[in-house]
Amino acid sequence: MAASRQWTLEPETEYRFELDPDASLAIKLVHGNAEVFGAELAANRPYLFGQECKAAIYTWQGCTIEMSHPSTEYVSEETPMAPYANVHNALEKMRVRALRHLRGSPVPPSERAESTEPPRVLVVGPENSGKTTLCKILTNYVVRTGQGWSPLLVNLDPSEGGWAAPGAIGITPVHTPLPTSTPASPLGTAATSAPTALSSNALLPLAYWYGHAETRRNPLLIERIIRNLGENVKDKYQAHPEAQVAGFIVDTPSSFAVGNNEDRQRLLKATIDAFKINVILVVGHEKLNVELQRAYGSSISVVKVPKSGGVVELDHLYRERIHKFQLHTYFYGQVIQPPPGITSASLGSETLSSIVLSPSSTILNFGDLSIYRIGAETMAPSSALPIGAARAVSETQAVAIDPAQPGSGLLNAVLAILAPPANGDDAERYDEEILDLPISGFVVVTKLDIPHRKMTILAPNQGSIVGRTAVIGSYEWQE
Numbered sequence: 001m002a003a004s005r006q007w008t009l010e011p012e013t014e015y016r017f018e019l020d021p022d023a024s025l026a027i028k029l030v031h032g033n034a035e036v037f038g039a040e041l042a043a044n045r046p047y048l049f050g051q052e053c054k055a056a057i058y059t060w061q062g063c064t065i066e067m068s069h070p071s072t073e074y075v076s077e078e079t080p081m082a083p084y085a086n087v088h089n090a091l092e093k094m095r096v097r098a099l100r101h102l103r104g105s106p107v108p109p110s111e112r113a114e115s116t117e118p119p120r121v122l123v124v125g126p127e128n129s130g131k132t133t134l135c136k137i138l139t140n141y142v143v144r145t146g147q148g149w150s151p152l153l154v155n156l157d158p159s160e161g162g163w164a165a166p167g168a169i170g171i172t173p174v175h176t177p178l179p180t181s182t183p184a185s186p187l188g189t190a191a192t193s194a195p196t197a198l199s200s201n202a203l204l205p206l207a208y209w210y211g212h213a214e215t216r217r218n219p220l221l222i223e224r225i226i227r228n229l230g231e232n233v234k235d236k237y238q239a240h241p242e243a244q245v246a247g248f249i250v251d252t253p254s255s256f257a258v259g260n261n262e263d264r265q266r267l268l269k270a271t272i273d274a275f276k277i278n279v280i281l282v283v284g285h286e287k288l289n290v291e292l293q294r295a296y297g298s299s300i301s302v303v304k305v306p307k308s309g310g311v312v313e314l315d316h317l318y319r320e321r322i323h324k325f326q327l328h329t330y331f332y333g334q335v336i337q338p339p340p341g342i343t344s345a346s347l348g349s350e351t352l353s354s355i356v357l358s359p360s361s362t363i364l365n366f367g368d369l370s371i372y373r374i375g376a377e378t379m380a381p382s383s384a385l386p387i388g389a390a391r392a393v394s395e396t397q398a399v400a401i402d403p404a405q406p407g408s409g410l411l412n413a414v415l416a417i418l419a420p421p422a423n424g425d426d427a428e429r430y431d432e433e434i435l436d437l438p439i440s441g442f443v444v445v446t447k448l449d450i451p452h453r454k455m456t457i458l459a460p461n462q463g464s465i466v467g468r469t470a471v472i473g474s475y476e477w478q479e
C-alpha cells in the first residue's frame with residue numbers, strides 16, 4: 001500500500017478511527033487476529049472503509065495492522081469487549097440448552113432448573129450508546145461459532161436504515177458476519193437493493209415501511225409494524241424448530257430509552273410481546289436499568305452492560321448525510337474511491353467492482369401506481385393535541401394521494417413499493433391492509449408532468465411496478 005503505516009496492537013486493545021467526508025481508509029491485517037465489531041478480518045487483504053465511517057479494529061490476542069491513510073485515530077486499552085463476550089457466552093449457553101431440549105438430549109443435573117428457551121434479546125439505551133454496535137458484535141459472534149446458527153437481527157430504529165432505506169424497519173436472518181465498511185449499510189447489504197441480491201452475503205429482510213426517522217412522529221404506526229413483524233417472523237424464517245435456537249437480537253431507537261414516557265412504555269411492551277423477549281441488555285444507563293428491572297425483572301433477565309468509550313456522538317447533520325448516502329447506495333451501489341495505491345480491496349466481504357448498480361428511470365402514467373400516505377401529512381404526537389380534540393385523519397389511516405394535485409409532496413419523494421396483497425382486489429379491506437404489507441422495494445419520483453399526467457420514476461432495477469401500491473413517507477431524494 002502506498003504511504004502505509006503499521007500499528008501493533010497489544011491483546012485486548014482496539015484501534016479506533018473516524019473518517020472525514022470524502023476520505024477513505026484501507027486496513028490490512030498483517031499479523032495476528034483482529035475483528036471489526038465482531039467480524040473477523042482475513043490476513044493480507046485490504047478492507048476499505050469510507051463515507052465518514054467510524055469504527056474500531058479490536059484484537060483479543062494482539063495483532064499488527066497496516067493502513068493506507070492516517071485519519072482521526074487512537075488506540076484504546078479500555079474497551080467493554082470482555083463484558084460483551086461474557087454476555088455472548090451466556091446467550092450461547094441458552095442456545096445450547098434450547099437445542100438440547102428440542103432434541104431431547106440429556107440435561108446435566110446442574111442445569112435442570114435453567115430455562116430451555118432460546119435467547120430473545122432486546123438492546124436498549126440512550127442515543128449514541130453503541131446499541132447497534134453491540135447488536136452487531138453479538139450477531140457476528142453467533143455466526144462465527146461455526147454451529148450453523150443464524151440469529152434473527154431485528155432493526156426497530158427507522159433512522160438506522162438497516163438493510164433497506166432509512167424509514168424502514170425489519171428483521172433478517174444473519175448467516176455470515178455483518179461487515180462494517182460504511183455507515184450507509186450499517187447492518188450489511190440487503191437483497192432489496194435488487195442487484196446485490198446476487199451477492200453471496202446479501203440479507204433477505206422482512207421489512208415494513210414506517211417512512212420517518214423519529215418514532216414520535218407516529219407511534220401507533222410503528223407499534224403496529226412491530227406487532228406485524230412479531231407475527232410474521234415465524235412463518236417467514238422459523239418454520240423449522242431448530243431455526244429458532246439462535247434466537248433474536250433486537251436493536252431499538254433511543255426513543256425506547258428516553259423521552260415521552262407513555263409512547264416509550266407502549267413501544268417497549270409491544271416489542272417484548274412481539275418477540276417474547278427474555279433478555280434485556282441496557283447499555284450504559286443506570287436509571288433505565290433500574291426502571292426495567294422493576295417493570296420486567298420478575299420474568300425477564302435485565303442486564304446492564306457498559307457503554308464503549310469509542311462510541312462517537314453522531315449529530316443531526318451527520319445523520320442526514322448518512323441517510324443521503326443510504327438512499328444513494330440503494331440505487332447506485334457503494335462507490336468509494338480507494339486511497340492511492342489500492343487497486344483491489346474489499347468492502348466487507350464484497351469486492352469493489354461487484355457493488356456498482358445501474359438503476360433505471362421510467363415514465364409512468366399517474367394511474368399506473370396507487371400512492372398513499374399513512375396518517376396526516378404532519379403528525380404531531382397525540383399528547384400535543386388540545387384535550388378532547390380528535391385528529392381529522394387517524395395515525396393509521398391510509399390516505400390516497402392524487403399526483404395531479406399541486407403540493408402533493410410527491411416530487412423527489414422516496415416511495416416504498418409494497419408487496420402485492422394476498423386478498424386480491426377487495427378495495428374496502430385494502431386501505432386497511434396497506435398497513436400490514438411488507439416492502440418489496442423503493443423508488444423515487446424524480447419528475448412530475450401534471451399537464452400530461454405522467455411521472456418519472458427512478459427504480460433500482462427494470463422490473464415493472466405498474467399496478468402496484470406505493471407509500472410516501474417524509475424522506476426526500478436530494479441528488
Ligand SMILES: Nc1ncnc2c1ncn2[C@@H]1O[C@H](COP(=O)(O)OP(=O)(O)OP(=O)(O)O)[C@@H](O)[C@H]1O
Pocket residue numbers: 014016017053054055056125126127128129130131132133134157183252253254308309310311312313314
Ligand atoms: N469502539 C468504537 N470505536 C470507534 N467507533 C465506534 C465504536 N463503537 C461504536 N462506534 C461508532 O459510533 C457510532 C455510534 O454507535 P452506534 O450506532 O452503535 O450507537 P447507537 O446507540 O446504536 O446509536 P443511535 O443513537 O443512532 O441508536 C457509530 O458510527 C459506530 O460505528
